[in-house]
Amino acid sequence: MQDGNQIHAGFSDPVFQSQGAFRALLAALSEPGLACDIGVSVETPVGLEPATAVTLLTLADYETPIWLPAALRDGPAGAWLRFHCGAALVEDPSRAAFAVIDGTVPEPKLSAFNAGDDQFPDRSTTVLVQCAGLAGGEAVVLEGPGIAGRRSIAPTDLRAGFWAEIEDNAALYPLGVDLLLVHDSQVLGLPRSTQIVETR
Amino acid sequence: MTVHQSISDEAKPAYNYAYLDEQTKRMIRRALLKAVAIPGYQVPFGSREMPLARGWGTGGIQVTAAIIGPDDTLKVIDQGADDTTNAVSIRRFFERTADARTTEATDEATIIQTRHRIPEAPLKAGQIMVYQVPQPEPLRKLEPHEAETRKMHAWAEYGLMQVKLYENIARFGEVTTTYDYPVMVNGRYVMAPSPIPKFDNPKMQMSPALQLFGAGREKRIYAVPPHTSVRSLDFEDHPFRIQSWEQPCALCGAADSYLDEVVIDDQGGRMFVCSDSHHCETRRAQGHRGTMLGDATASGLVEAKS
Ligand SMILES: [Zn+2]
Numbered sequence: 001m002q003d004g005n006q007i008h009a010g011f012s013d014p015v016f017q018s019q020g021a022f023r024a025l026l027a028a029l030s031e032p033g034l035a036c037d038i039g040v041s042v043e044t045p046v047g048l049e050p051a052t053a054v055t056l057l058t059l060a061d062y063e064t065p066i067w068l069p070a071a072l073r074d075g076p077a078g079a080w081l082r083f084h085c086g087a088a089l090v091e092d093p094s095r096a097a098f099a100v101i102d103g104t105v106p107e108p109k110l111s112a113f114n115a116g117d118d119q120f121p122d123r124s125t126t127v128l129v130q131c132a133g134l135a136g137g138e139a140v141v142l143e144g145p146g147i148a149g150r151r152s153i154a155p156t157d158l159r160a161g162f163w164a165e166i167e168d169n170a171a172l173y174p175l176g177v178d179l180l181l182v183h184d185s186q187v188l189g190l191p192r193s194t195q196i197v198e199t200r
Numbered sequence: 201m202t203v204h205q206s207i208s209d210e211a212k213p214a215y216n217y218a219y220l221d222e223q224t225k226r227m228i229r230r231a232l233l234k235a236v237a238i239p240g241y242q243v244p245f246g247s248r249e250m251p252l253a254r255g256w257g258t259g260g261i262q263v264t265a266a267i268i269g270p271d272d273t274l275k276v277i278d279q280g281a282d283d284t285t286n287a288v289s290i291r292r293f294f295e296r297t298a299d300a301r302t303t304e305a306t307d308e309a310t311i312i313q314t315r316h317r318i319p320e321a322p323l324k325a326g327q328i329m330v331y332q333v334p335q336p337e338p339l340r341k342l343e344p345h346e347a348e349t350r351k352m353h354a355w356a357e358y359g360l361m362q363v364k365l366y367e368n369i370a371r372f373g374e375v376t377t378t379y380d381y382p383v384m385v386n387g388r389y390v391m392a393p394s395p396i397p398k399f400d401n402p403k404m405q406m407s408p409a410l411q412l413f414g415a416g417r418e419k420r421i422y423a424v425p426p427h428t429s430v431r432s433l434d435f436e437d438h439p440f441r442i443q444s445w446e447q448p449c450a451l452c453g454a455a456d457s458y459l460d461e462v463v464i465d466d467q468g469g470r471m472f473v474c475s476d477s478h479h480c481e482t483r484r485a486q487g488h489r490g491t492m493l494g495d496a497t498a499s500g501l502v503e504a505k506s
Pocket residue numbers: 449450451452453454473474479480481483
């Protein structure tokens with residue numbers, strides 16, 4: 001590192017590590033509810049799950065503004081993303097192409113991010129929800145594209161009303177944000193096309 | 201121009217893995233993820249010039265280049281065959297730029313790049329189909345302006361499409377479109393399946409494979425995730441029907457595959473054979489014989505294989 005010895009390294013082999021990580025992300029969003037291992041590890045700045053860091057290294061750059069909670073934005077995580085991705089860190093959630101939120105924290109709501117518009121629904125925020133775990137919580141049953149029949153997931157410790165927010169987001173279809181639930185090296189996709197069938 | 205001429209061996213080290221630079225791959229990858237999240241919706245992307253002539257499927261090639269990695273095995277087909285000039289050139293392109301492992305066997309491939317066909321062998325979970333798309337807009341013949349078709353998709357105004365199909369039925373007694381027959385994806389977007397025969401449309405419905413579509417000239421990417429509803433547009437009184445043939449494949453006897461008419465001599469002799477050459481060869485290797493296999497082998501039209 002030329003500047004700032006507190007900034008951790010990024011990919012050691014960017015071409016192949018980003019390719020491998022992308023395929024995990026493609027699998028996660030193609031088959032919602034299926035936890036996929038991102039398959040790559042990097043030295044992660046404090047506050048980012050390993051899969052969050054790898055996802056942003058893989059997908060973010062100067063064309064994709066990132067929203068982070070203020071504590072992360074102003075700390076090592078923000079510096080690391082500016083350095084490795086060249087991404088702008090924005091304060092306004094509705095301007096973000098990517099966002100990282102803590103699944104236990106009540107704000108910001110998913111509705112604060114960009115849901116796209118009816119002619120360009122692709123211009124929506126992809127929200128990475130950092131979770132305490134992707135299994136062992138209360139079961140939620142999903143259906144929709146990418147799911148043969150139904151699929152049950154059980155991420156842990158999500159904020160009160162989280163699934164209602166997901167239902168509201170799905171109701172905007174084909175608009176809406178797309179979610180990646182992340183924990184450790186795992187990533188689980190919840191695109192806007194996924195419907196919540198039941199929560200227990 | 202062929203890939204063979206445009207990429208000399210000496211020049212090879214100057215190219216990025218899979219040709220594209222990392223910034224371009226990131227941009228295409230972001231478009232692919234949004235495409236998967238909105239099945240059937242056309243995502244605009246910044247298409248790059250590729251070292252292949254226009255019309256060679258540069259959209260499909262860019263999609264494959266953005267997804268392929270060392271763990272993949274690539275199959276490339278054109279009109280159902282692995283050995284046409286186009287398919288060979290694209291396969292060679294990825295062998296040279298990505299050191300790709302390639303195959304002609306459908307069930308061994310992790311990525312199948314295609315123009316004009318979906319293989320006859322059922323696709324499997326984990327496989328990715330990459331379609332080369334010349335015209336991604338299913339409404340373009342009805343409405344030449346992009347600004348208008350975009351609004352039609354935005355508001356799901358597909359009445360004009362239905363009217364056009366119904367006029368076809370009124371005039372000809374059936375929908376005469378046989379290729380690129382429009383489909384409704386996930387009950388929301390009308391999508392062009394690319395110029396595959398309508399025979400292949402039902403293979404898209406609830407397929408276990410991920411299907412990605414790239415249109416280079418038109419700069420659009422779209423996708424159908426696995427297990428997604430893909431319905432060919434039709435009417436209650438005129439249900440969608442696929443093509444059928446009166447006789448089976450003359451070489452392998454298959455009665456359920458898509459057949460091409462082939463001229464076999466200069467006296468106007470013809471036979472109908474599987475367009476999916478690998479499927480036909482596989483069946484013959486299993487001992488299936490069509491009525492003209494003997495003649496075709498004797499005259500050198502088909503390689504004798506034991
Ligand atoms: Zn045959």
